Amino acid sequence: MKTFDKIEGIWQKQERKTLPDVSEIIKKTKKMRRKIIAKHTIGILILVLTFTWISTSLFTYQFELTTTYIGIIVLLLSIVMGIAFQSQLIGIILPKSDILSDSRHHLSQNLIYQSRLKFLHKAGSSLYYLSLSMGLVLYLYEFASRDFWFGITAYAITGTWIAFSWFYLRKRSVQKNERKIDAFIEELQKACKALSESA
């Protein structure tokens, strides 16, 4: 193929581009490392502080009903779950694909990871809103039972919030996330297929 030889000739005659100096790369790597550590540290710190703050109320106040304590514990667990997901600590328990592996393996690992992430996000979102709502309902019961009108108001507001978050916020978050992951999964599948195609 003479034209391909010509193409090779053009390719080889490319001038060397002005690329970043090696010291810049090393600097960038160290900066990236610090950023990741800071992000995870902040995530864990927020988790610990939130956990501490809410747990403190368990020991500071004396509630009459067990449902209040259960409500606080359920709220605590949902907040922990929410923060863990938001701060991408999920990356620690759901390992990503290995950048050092060969491309085919890397793609298939990534495909598995994305599919699991999609499931986790959907199930996690549902569990988060459900447990948060349950926690609030249980927590408010003691206060609502003391005063009729307070109870009506509190549960009306809580019910509205639960409905809004379940039918709008949760749905929107899941759909947005699914769209992105589905697009990415499609691209990954195309790439996997291209590499797997037989002669």
Add this chain to the structure above:
Amino acid sequence: MNFEDVYEAFSDKIFRLCKSYTNDDEWAKDLMQDTFIQVYLNIKKFRNESSIGTWVYRIASNICMRQMERALKEKNITSYLPEPKIEVQHDENDRHEQLYNCIAQLEKTERLIITMVLDGLSYKDIAEVLAVSEGNLRVKIHRIKRSLTEKFMEYEIEHDQKNIGHIKQ
């Protein structure tokens, strides 16, 4: 081999690989840097199971393919690479750019394969990077070469016609 030597030896080639994949200078520079960040972080794990070049190309290929995720998340688009620029370049110096434009019209994994071919990697090394059989790869490469040649020939014909038009004027 230390990191500085690896960077000196492969930065230009990896930039070209990334540019073939993205057809965008700035994005290619970012990917090239991302590749060498991973090389820097993992160079101690390199155990000579393959050549250092193959290892670097492997990382670069994975980084390029991971860009799908970043682009789709950050830019909120369904097609994550810039559209290939089809217009014909008349300046001889822009023939390189036109070559990249032709490569950009290939399917994504084909862009990686043809760049490695053009950079002189052996079929064995390319097969190792991508984890495909050499036999399968040979046929693929033949098809890609044919496809790229056709696209480039279209450009050459148009280029020659434009040149003739300029001479007549």
